Amino acid sequence: MDRNDLSISFNTLAYVALALGLFVYFHSLASWRARSRGQPLPPGPPSLPLVGNVFNVPNSQPHVGYRELSAKYGDIMHFQVLGRHIVVLGSSDVIFEYLDKRSANTSDRKVTPMLELVGADIIFAFFSYGQWWRRHRRVFWQHFNPTASAAFNPVQRTVAHRFLYKILINPSEYVKHVRYSFAASMMKIIYDNDIEAEIEEQMIRLDVTQEGVSQGLVPGKYLVDIFPFIRHLPSYFLGPELRVKSREWQDAATDLKNIPYKRVLDEMAQNPDIEHRSIISQLLARISHYRGTDSYAEEEDIVKNTGAIAFEAGGDTMYSSLQTTFLAMSLNPEVLKKAQAELDAVVGPNRLPDWEDQASLPYVTAIVKETLRWQNVLPLSVPHCTTADDELHGYFIPAGTILIANTWACMHDPQVYEDPDVYRPERFLKDGQLDPTVRDPFNYAFGYGRRICPGRHFAEASLFINTASLLHVFDITPPLDDTGKPIKIEPAMTDGIICYPVDSRCTIKPRSAQAEALILGARADAFAENVQ
Numbered sequence: 001m002d003r004n005d006l007s008i009s010f011n012t013l014a015y016v017a018l019a020l021g022l023f024v025y026f027h028s029l030a031s032w033r034a035r036s037r038g039q040p041l042p043p044g045p046p047s048l049p050l051v052g053n054v055f056n057v058p059n060s061q062p063h064v065g066y067r068e069l070s071a072k073y074g075d076i077m078h079f080q081v082l083g084r085h086i087v088v089l090g091s092s093d094v095i096f097e098y099l100d101k102r103s104a105n106t107s108d109r110k111v112t113p114m115l116e117l118v119g120a121d122i123i124f125a126f127f128s129y130g131q132w133w134r135r136h137r138r139v140f141w142q143h144f145n146p147t148a149s150a151a152f153n154p155v156q157r158t159v160a161h162r163f164l165y166k167i168l169i170n171p172s173e174y175v176k177h178v179r180y181s182f183a184a185s186m187m188k189i190i191y192d193n194d195i196e197a198e199i200e201e202q203m204i205r206l207d208v209t210q211e212g213v214s215q216g217l218v219p220g221k222y223l224v225d226i227f228p229f230i231r232h233l234p235s236y237f238l239g240p241e242l243r244v245k246s247r248e249w250q251d252a253a254t255d256l257k258n259i260p261y262k263r264v265l266d267e268m269a270q271n272p273d274i275e276h277r278s279i280i281s282q283l284l285a286r287i288s289h290y291r292g293t294d295s296y297a298e299e300e301d302i303v304k305n306t307g308a309i310a311f312e313a314g315g316d317t318m319y320s321s322l323q324t325t326f327l328a329m330s331l332n333p334e335v336l337k338k339a340q341a342e343l344d345a346v347v348g349p350n351r352l353p354d355w356e357d358q359a360s361l362p363y364v365t366a367i368v369k370e371t372l373r374w375q376n377v378l379p380l381s382v383p384h385c386t387t388a389d390d391e392l393h394g395y396f397i398p399a400g401t402i403l404i405a406n407t408w409a410c411m412h413d414p415q416v417y418e419d420p421d422v423y424r425p426e427r428f429l430k431d432g433q434l435d436p437t438v439r440d441p442f443n444y445a446f447g448y449g450r451r452i453c454p455g456r457h458f459a460e461a462s463l464f465i466n467t468a469s470l471l472h473v474f475d476i477t478p479p480l481d482d483t484g485k486p487i488k489i490e491p492a493m494t495d496g497i498i499c500y501p502v503d504s505r506c507t508i509k510p511r512s513a514q515a516e517a518l519i520l521g522a523r524a525d526a527f528a529e530n531v532q
């Protein structure tokens with residue numbers, strides 16, 4: 001072959017490559033046009049080649065950044081990051097229209113290989129929309145629907161009373177007590193386990209799994225999130241850090257799911273004749289007819305996963321919210337005084353509040369609402385995902401688009417809530433009663449559509465009983481420095497899917513000797529009921 005022949009074949013190759021490139025380009029353009037039927041993507045910041053909008057996505061306090069961008073681009077805003085379409089829904093109207101009314105197509109979740117690597121593939125909050133998710137949710141709902149969750153009220157009350165006692169004895173560690181209390185109530189109802197050492201071990205496992213979720217699920221942090229095929233290569237390709245970390249996270253998740261479950265099994269085997277009251281034992285009774293069949297392992301897995309998610313999803317969301325109540329009270333003494341005046345008038349000094357009092361305690365109920373509104377536990381909720389190509393307000397929404405609801409923007413909309421950054425429970429009241437015309441944070445804080453939080457009835461009951469009991473017996477004021485002067489705390493929340501107050505230090509003292517006696521009396525009852 002001479003030089004001319006070589007250059008001809010190179011030219012031919014170049015032409016073929018160009019023709020192929022053009023074919024692929026025009027083919028994908030045509031199929032995009034057919035899919036989108038000529039509708040544009042929603043507006044959003046201009047994107048760069050290859051990286052898209054990577055530099056436009058706000059990193060810190062993203063809910064605030066998204067609201068600022070919404071002012072420019074509107075309530076339906078598009079980003080493209082690492083080849084993924086993201087649509088941010090910035091107002092109440094579009095959130096409910098899309099995630100609630102059209103939830104048949106907007107209830108999926110983005111499933112990435114990282115879910116398995118952090119051990120979160122047992123958590124149905126992250127499952128894609130389908131039969132496996134539906135089966136878990138149905139089982140969960142059997143125990144957390146409004147009627148079923150009311151059966152947990154005695155445990156919630158007892159735990160609230162124990163919580164008051166722990167604060168009385170050691171007020172400076174109140175954050176630890178808040179967390180412990182919610183974990184203890186979940187352990188009691190899920191596993192009927194109230195052994196303090198075992199609750200603490202389970203909390204340690206929870207810490208590790210949550211580290212996995214908060215670090216491992218940051219989009220694009222690990223290469224496997226961008227190139228999922230890496231998951232199918234030898235684990236060496238994950239990189240040294242992820243290899244070690246993912247083992248730790250997966251082990252903690254497996255233990256969290258299996259260890260307390262196994263204890264229930266052992267107890268049932270040792271005491272077959274007594275009534276077992278935990279959620280797990282009831283679920284096991286319900287699947288007993290599968291024993292010996294091929295389906296048993298799968299049914300048992302659902303039971304275990306239900307226990308794990310109730311513990312994981314339940315504990316920390318409520319922990320964050322109640323911590324915010326402490327902060328709000330220490331910063332707003334006039335609010336605490338009004339709540340205490342209401343509690344004194346309705347409940348009186350000789351007992352602690354109960355759910356029967358709630359209808360007569362509109363101000364305390366408004367405090368629970370204002371706490372959920374003021375500092376959101378999940379300011380961007382949990383992202384949903386579309387299942388099929390779709391259209392919204394004339395814009396094309398491709399299948400697999402990640403949908404982010406800016407709950408925080410709805411809860412801080414100045415058109416709806418005057419001075420939205422101010423903590424003011426009065427905004428929910430009219431003539432001393434709850435005003436049903438005011439936007440209710442309960443309809444936002446727990447998410448939307450078919451994915452709405454199925455633990456919300458349990459959570460509402462828990463937040464009320466803990467808030468009312470706490471304010472009835474304690475004064476909560478700002479923390480003091482070494483010279484005894486009040487320290488000014490600036491309210492702020494951490495970043496992440498679930499957010500917590502950055503600093504919620506405060507001074508906590510019983511309101512009176514009578515309040516102290518009430519706490520001690522209730523503690524005796526709590527011990528009698530054998531709940532830690």
Ligand code: HEM
Binds near residue numbers: 125140
């Ligand atoms: C202050 C307390 C709580 C808040 C603010 C909260 C909020 C949320 C939010 C925003 C979601 C995502 C909803 C969506 O995707 O649209 C969610 C999901 C979920 N929550 Fe809660 N939650 C709380 C307490 C609880 C409790 C106590 C439990 C368990 C007893 C629980 C169990 C769940 C579960 C299982 C899911 C996943 C639902 C699914 O993907 O189908 N949550 N929660």
